[in-house]
Amino acid sequence: MKKSTYLLIPLVLLLSDVFSQGYQINGKINGCDNKWVFLIDSGNRNAVLDSVKCTNNQVVFKGNIDEPKLIQMKVQGDKSFASFWVENKNFSFITYQDSLWKIKLTGSPLNKLFYEFEENVHLPIVLQYVENNRKSAQVVLPRDSTQLKAINRELDSLQVVSNSQMTDFIIKNKDSFLSLNFLSSHYNAFGLSKSIAFIESMNDELRNTPTAQRLLAVIRKIASLKVNDSAPNFSLKDINGKVFSLSSFRGKKVLINFWASWCGPCRKEHPDLIRLSEKYQSKGVVFISISKDENSKNWKEAVKKDKLLWLQLLDEEDNKGISTSNNYGVSGIPQTIVIDESGKVLMISDTLVDIDVFLAKIFAKKS
Template identity: 30%
Template sequence: MKKSITFLLLLCTFTVNAQIELTLKGKLTNAKDGNIELWQRTEGELEPVIENIKINSQGEFAQDISLVYKDYYVFFLNDSISLDIVVEGSQTIEIFGDANDLINTAVIHGSDNSMKILDFQRLSNALDSQVDSLGKELQLHPENQDEIVAYFNEIYGEFITKRDQFLEDNKFTPALIGTFASIDSDEEWDVLQRVILELDSCFNESPTIQRIVESYNQFIENAFNKLNSVPKIGDEAIEIELPNPDGKILKLSDYRGQVVLLDFWASWCGPCRRENPNVVAAYEKYKKKGFIVFSVSLDKNKEDWVKAIKKDGLTWKTHVSDLQYWQSQAARDYQVEGIPASFLIDKNGIIIATDLRGEDLENTLKEIFK
């Protein structure tokens, strides 16, 4: 499956140029005889475009630079202070400010999107500063945790409101890239997706945006493949061939004709150990009717594994493990991301239920063996 993103390129106001001529100039106070560099991000790394733009005794600098790509570049002052610069074509970009506090004083002419990225950076920095102060306050006065957390939620909510307004005001502009760090990809996937699509729509000549879109497409493809590879009810159980504590290889398919509870657990898993009495009770009640438990341990230490089997009274003989922890091949095949995890498999090797616990397991087995 290959997903791709198609966008309304009519919204984009940029045109492809074979050669881009950038004039970078400006005046910085407190930067006498300093040095400026311009770098470009390539495959996640920064590489220099030009490393020796001199600042004269009046704080002035000027440099004509030939570029290949419209893209995001990084302006470095004296190897440390940096500004993000958006080059959208042949243009003149002027930077003014105080070198002692460039982030807060810089004014960028000739590139509105560069200035907008800087404005959002200042907004983010202000939040970071407040959060740092709250962290110190919490360390000094842990008894005020509720009030401090409430205040954090308040200022963070205000920040998100301002960020969302920034997203609205700057739709389909290269400035949107400045918001990436503020987007929680788990909680705000829709926001992240929209920003990526809008950036691709109007700045897709940028190698940086091309890499972001490529990563996004790969993520979507992987997620789609993973979703379709997760064993689910109605699927045939995937074969498992692993050694038991004595080193003998046991195969899940050898137990066709019986109802099998495929149980992923580990000696170090508290919830698993607490659930084991329910599994033991089910096994003892239904084993003579054709029910077995095929236990796959995600342990790393054989001694701990065997000790837990004995201590919890897991008397069935179908215990297996490759002692590879979360890298267990069986766990990967069944897309197990948390334990306990279980799959109930019928006599034909078909998954008929997942993650049955306690009473649910008992009721399901009761119905099967009635």
């Protein structure tokens, strides 16, 4: 499941202040004396943003960043961590080495909004997802049982609620970097044209952050692929780490299905996709599934559980943050694209029934 959440509390960050000065974080961590404390970029677990040695249970972090960053704070030799946003301003916190997640911050409106959102919106949604997934795992086959259908309806309903809350949050907190961050992973729910307009309405400092510029590049690339366009080539790894490129299948019809293990509708259509593969692979159609999973373990487990026997690839972003699904104009999943022998796009649909009818007509003409 991807993160989804929102809050209806307006917040206006004084961005001229946020980006013009560096940060100073004064912290008290009871029990950390003489140990190193690290701030690790949540987007790159190998990137240490800052580190200081704890003296008399006190730490002071100083530096300058080009935009706010969500970090994990860890103490040397301890597995617990605290998550908070580092922004270019002065603020403070107090916590405990063996329970860093109990952190209390003051002087940071961005973190105040973040914690309120996590506690009041995100956590309740996550707990409901966990409970429904637990129920789903306990359902006795067949998979189309009444019980499973009811659980899937609940999951779909949760996704609708989650998307609605996130959209509300972004609108209510348009001057917050937190909204920009949420938009970067929820622009599908917000809407592509609305997302572009939202970013362009920001003041110069927020609009010119790396996140805003990267997001604009991605969104403007989406929805550009149309029928009769040449399908963009890609090179992605399969479950065993072997690289496959679309160009290697030139001369054959190719069906590409975009999905993810956390996507309920994607998983529900897999039995139909299996039937399609059995029907058309024998006619020479190459089936490729491209997963948008960020967790490769979840991806591999879903492939095995759903018995997907054709080529399974994992989507990746390039150094500009643009993925294969972006290049293919995929703004929502599941989505299926049919490509002809010359590499031209023949059909784009989010409904397998339409794909089946389309392919049936093609092969009926040949017979």
